[in-house]
Amino acid sequence: MEGGRTVRILVVGGGPAGLFFALLAKRAVPTATVQVREQNPPGVTYGWGVAFSESAAEALRPAAPDVVDALTAGMSHEEMVLSLDGTDVPVHVGRSFLNARWTLLAALERIAREAGVTVEHDAEATVSAAELTDWDLVVGADGVNSRTRERFAERFAPTEELGTNWLAWYGAPKAYPPSIILQNSDHGLLMSHASQFSPEMSNFTVEVGQETFDRLGFGEMTEEESRVVCEQLFAASLDGAPLRSNHSPWFQTKFLSCARWTHRNLVLIGDALHTVHPSIGSGTRFAMRDAVYLTTALAGAGWDVEVGLKEFERTRKPVADAFQAAAKRSIDWYEGLPGRTVTHPTKFALEYLMRTGRVSYRDFRRQNRDVVLGYERDLR
Amino acid sequence: MGSIGVVYDSGFGHTAAQARAVGEGAIAVPGTEVSLYFAEEVALDPRQLDGCDALVFGTPTYMGSGSAVFKTFMEASSKIWLDQGWKGKLAAGFTNSSGHSGDKLNTLTQLWLFAMQHGMVWVGLGLLDGNGRSSGSDAELNRLGAYAGAMAQSNSDQGLEGMKDSDLRTAASLGERVARQVALWKGAGL
Numbered sequence: 331m332e333g334g335r336t337v338r339i340l341v342v343g344g345g346p347a348g349l350f351f352a353l354l355a356k357r358a359v360p361t362a363t364v365q366v367r368e369q370n371p372p373g374v375t376y377g378w379g380v381a382f383s384e385s386a387a388e389a390l391r392p393a394a395p396d397v398v399d400a401l402t403a404g405m406s407h408e409e410m411v412l413s414l415d416g417t418d419v420p421v422h423v424g425r426s427f428l429n430a431r432w433t434l435l436a437a438l439e440r441i442a443r444e445a446g447v448t449v450e451h452d453a454e455a456t457v458s459a460a461e462l463t464d465w466d467l468v469v470g471a472d473g474v475n476s477r478t479r480e481r482f483a484e485r486f487a488p489t490e491e492l493g494t495n496w497l498a499w500y501g502a503p504k505a506y507p508p509s510i511i512l513q514n515s516d517h518g519l520l521m522s523h524a525s526q527f528s529p530e531m532s533n534f535t536v537e538v539g540q541e542t543f544d545r546l547g548f549g550e551m552t553e554e555e556s557r558v559v560c561e562q563l564f565a566a567s568l569d570g571a572p573l574r575s576n577h578s579p580w581f582q583t584k585f586l587s588c589a590r591w592t593h594r595n596l597v598l599i600g601d602a603l604h605t606v607h608p609s610i611g612s613g614t615r616f617a618m619r620d621a622v623y624l625t626t627a628l629a630g631a632g633w634d635v636e637v638g639l640k641e642f643e644r645t646r647k648p649v650a651d652a653f654q655a656a657a658k659r660s661i662d663w664y665e666g667l668p669g670r671t672v673t674h675p676t677k678f679a680l681e682y683l684m685r686t687g688r689v690s691y692r693d694f695r696r697q698n699r700d701v702v703l704g705y706e707r708d709l710r
Numbered sequence: 711m712g713s714i715g716v717v718y719d720s721g722f723g724h725t726a727a728q729a730r731a732v733g734e735g736a737i738a739v740p741g742t743e744v745s746l747y748f749a750e751e752v753a754l755d756p757r758q759l760d761g762c763d764a765l766v767f768g769t770p771t772y773m774g775s776g777s778a779v780f781k782t783f784m785e786a787s788s789k790i791w792l793d794q795g796w797k798g799k800l801a802a803g804f805t806n807s808s809g810h811s812g813d814k815l816n817t818l819t820q821l822w823l824f825a826m827q828h829g830m831v832w833v834g835l836g837l838l839d840g841n842g843r844s845s846g847s848d849a850e851l852n853r854l855g856a857y858a859g860a861m862a863q864s865n866s867d868q869g870l871e872g873m874k875d876s877d878l879r880t881a882a883s884l885g886e887r888v889a890r891q892v893a894l895w896k897g898a899g900l
Contacts (some may be wrong), residue, residue, distance in 0.1 A: 659867060666871055677730075677870075684723035684869040692721040692779070695748060705726075706746035709733040 336364040337633055340465045342457050342478050344368030344449055346380075346614045348471030349438040352447045353391055358629050369455035369472075372439075378501040378534075379405075379527020381508070384425040386615035393622045400437040404429045405527050409557045410508040412679040414672060416566065419679040421690070422697045426508060428527035434614070449494035456481065457596070466594045467635050469624070471617075474584055476602035485593040493583030493607075494665050496543045498556060500578050502534040503602025504571035507547040510682060511567050512672060518542035519668045520563055534573055536560045539668030543580070553579050562611045583607055583661055587654065591647070592639045599624055604650055606657035609663075616653060620646065656686040676705045712742050712892035718769065719749040719780040724864040725770045725806045726871050728881045732766050732804060732860070735882030739889035753783040756790060763892045764800035764833070766885065767824065769819040773809035779894055784824050797829030800895065802888050803858035818858040822886075834858055836887050837880070849876050849878035853884060860884040 337359050340349045344366045357362045382390075382401060391398040405428045412419045429437075439449055457468050458476045470478030479486050506524035513520040521537040536633060543549065546563075549557050553575055561573040587604045591597060598616030607613070623646040628638035663685040672678050683689050695702045714736050718729035729746050736744045749769070752758060759765060767778035776784075789798055803821030805814050825832055839855030841848050853876050854861040857888035 426874075616896065655867075659869070663869060663871055670871070680723055680726070681870040685871070687722055687867070687869060690728055691723045693725075702748070705730065706733075708746070709730065709737045709744055709746075 338366045338465045339467045340457065340471065341366045341469045341471055341478075342455055343452070343470070343472030343600075343602065343613075344370075344435070344439065345445070345471060345473055345600065346434065346438060346616070347617035347621050348396070348469065349435065349442050349447075349449075350397065350618045351469055351599060351624055352449075352470065353397070353438065353442040353445055354371050354621055354625040355628070356445045357394075358443070358625055359633060360446070363448075364446070365450065366442070367453040367455045368449060368451050369453060369518050370451065373432060373436065375432050375435055377499050378523060378531065378576060379428045380431050380434060381525060381527075382427045382615055383612075384427070384530075386612065387427055390615070390618055390622065393625070394441075397438065397441055400441070401429055401625050402427045404433065405529075407507050407525070410510075411506075411565070412675065412682055413509055413511045414675040414678050415512070415514055417675040419675050419701060421679055421683065421701055423683065423693075423694075426525075428525055428533075430528050430531070432521075433528075462594055462596055466595060467628075470596060470602050471600050472596040472602050474586060474601040476598065478596070479588070479598055479602050482593045482596065485590060485600060487589035488586055489589070491585040493585065493661055495537050495541050495668070496537055496540070496548065496580045496582055497537045498560065498578050498580050499566050500534045500536060500557060500560065500573040500575060502532050502568060502573055503530055504532055504568060506532040506534070506634055511564070512667075512678065513564070513567070514672070515563065517545050517563075519672065521664070521667065522564060522567070524567075530699040534564075534568075535702060536564070537664060539665070542668060548580055556580060585654075585658065585661060591643045595635050595639075597624065597639050597642065604654055606654060607661045612653075612657075616650070620650070623649075656688050676701060676708070680705060711766070712889060713744060713762050714744045714764045714888060714892060715759045716744065716746045716766045716885075717749055717752055717759065717783060717879070718746060718767075719777045719783070721770050721772070721777065723870050724769055724862070724873060725804075727813070727870050727878065728804055728806050728860070728862050729768050731878040731881035732768065732885035734837065735885030736766075736889040737885075738882075739886055739893065741893060742889040744885070744889075749777075749780045749783040753779075753786040756783065756787045756862065757795075760790075760795060762799065763896060764802070764888050765796070765825075766802045766804065766888055767821045768804040769817060769821070771805045771812050771814045774813040774816050776805070776817050776820050786827055787828070791828055794829050799828075799830045800833050800888060800891055801825035801830035802833040802859055802884055804862070804884060806862040806864055806877075808864060808866040810854065810863050812863070814854075814861050815856070815858065818856065818861075822858060833888050833891050835860055835880070835884055837883060840876070848874060851876060852880050853877070856878075884900075
C-alpha cells in the first residue's frame with residue numbers, strides 16, 4: 331500500500347467467508363487493521379451443521395492449516411446413505427467432515443482474534459458509499475441477503491433465480507450418516523437431507539416441491555406448525571426423535587450471481603456474491619475458497635487493491651462459474667424429482683451420484699462395486 | 711434357459727442406464743437369464759462370458775467410436791477370437807452420445823465388425839425409425855432411427871434423469887428381441 335501507510339480493511343459480515351478472509355488478510359499483512367462487523371451477538375447464528383468433503387478441507391489447508399485442523403476435528407463420515415421408502419443404499423463417496431455452524435464460526439472467530447483481527451458484534455453490518463473512502467479495502471461478506479450488495483446493486487447487477495422447491499433446515503437428535511431420504515407419500519414426494527454433525531445432533535433439511543408444499547398448506551403455517559407436520563411426515567425415519575428449529579423458516583433456494591464483483595475498493599465474496607445449493611453441501615467451502623483467492627490475488631499485487639481486485643475476479647470467476655454450473659445441475663435434479671416416479675433404490679442412488687456430472691461412473695463403480703452389482707444383476 | 715450377457719462401458723452413467731434397460735427388456739422374456747458386465751472388469755477375464763448364448767455390447771460414443779475402455783475389452787478377447795470361442799453366439803449393440811447423430815453409426819459398425827470377427831450372429835434392432843413424420847414426437851420408439859442397434863442421446867449437462875424414456879424403451883426392445891432370438895435358436899437345437 332502507498333507510502334508505508336497501514337492497510338485498513340473492513341469486512342462486513344462475520345460468517346465463514348468474512349472471518350476467514352479477515353484472518354488470512356491479517357496473517358498476510360500483520361501490520362494491517364482488519365475489522366469485522368457482524369450484526370448478530372456472539373454465538374448467535376442460524377442453521378445447524380455444515381459439511382466439508384475431505385478434498386474441500388484439504389484445498390483450504392495451505393491457506394490456514396490451524397483452521398482446517400479445527401474443522402476436521404469433529405464429526406467425520408466415510409459413507410453416505412440413499413434411502414428410498416425405507417430401503418437404504420449405503421455408498422462410498424469419500425470422507426466428509428461436519429461441524430455445527432456455530433462451532434465453526436466460534437473457531438474461526440477465535441483464531442482470527444488471536445491473529446489480531448477486531449470483531450465487532452451487534453454492529454450495523456453495512457457500509458455507506460461515503461464510508462468506502464475511510465478504508466483501503468471493504469469486503470462485503472454479509473450473506474445471501476447482503477445489504478452491501480443491495481446498496482450498490484446498480485453496480486454489482488445481481489441476478490437472482492428462485493428455486494421451485496421449498497426447504498426448511500431443521501436439526502434432529504438422532505445419528506444420521508450423510509443421507510438423502512426420499513419418501514413417496516399421498517402428498518407427493520418428500521425429501522430430506524440429513525447428516526450428523528455433533529455427538530447429539532444431525533441436520534435434517536426437509537425439501538418438497540411446490541405442489542406438495544401447497545397441498546400440505548405449509549405456506550399458511552407458522553414455523554412451529556410446519557416443524558410438527560414435518561416431524562409427523564418423517565416419523566418412520568426419525569423413529570421417535572423430534573425435529574428442532576433454529577430460525578428454520580421455509581425458504582426457496584436463491585441462485586444468485588453478480589455481473590460485476592467490485593465497486594471501487596469494495597468487493598463481494600461468499601453468498602453475498604454468488605450462491606450454490608445446500609444439496610451439494612459446499613456453500614461454506616465455496617465461500618471460504620473466495621477468501622483464499624482474494625487474499626492470494628491481493629498478495630500477488632503487493633496489496634495494490636485496484637490491481638488485486640481485478641486479479642481476484644480474473645482468477646476466481648472461471649472456477650466459481652464451473653462450480654455454480656454443477657450446483658445448478660444439482661438444483662435442477664432436485665426440482666425435477668417431485669414430477670417423476672422414483673421407485674428403485676439402486677437406480678435412485680446411481681442417479682443421485684451422477685447428477686452433477688462431476689463423478690465418473692467408473693470411479694463410482696470401483697468404490698461401490700457391491701451397489702453397482704445389485705444394479706447390474708437385480709434386473710426385475 | 712437362455713443366457714444373455716450385456717457388456718458395457720459408461721462414462722457418466724448414461725450408457726449404464728441404457729445397458730440396464732437392455733437387461734430389463736431381455737429378462738422380461740420368460741426363460742431368460744441376464745447379467746450385466748462392466749467392460750473394464752470383464753476385460754480382465756473375458757472367458758467368464760463363454761457360457762452366454764448372446765452378448766450385447768454397449769459403449770458410449772466418444773470421438774466418433776466406442777470408448778477406449780471398451781476397446782480394451784475388445785482386445786482382451788483376442789485369445790478367444792483366435793480359437794473362435796464365441797462363434798455362433800448371438801450378438802447385438804447399443805450406444806449413447808450427447809450429439810443426436812454423434813456419428814453413433816460408426817460405433818454400432820465397430821461393434822458389428824467385432825462380432826463378425828468372433829464369428830457371431832448379429833441381431834439388429836428390428837424397429838422402423840420413429841419420429842420421422844409431422845405427427846411424430848421424440849417419445850416414439852427408435853426416435854433416432856437406427857437399424858443396426860439401439861441408439862440413445864443424452865444431454866451433456868444432465869445426469870441419468872436426462873435420459874429419454876423412448877431411448878430406454880428402445881434399448882429394452884433390443885434386449886427383448888435378443889432374448890426372443892436366443893429362445894428361437896435354442897429351441898431349434900442349434
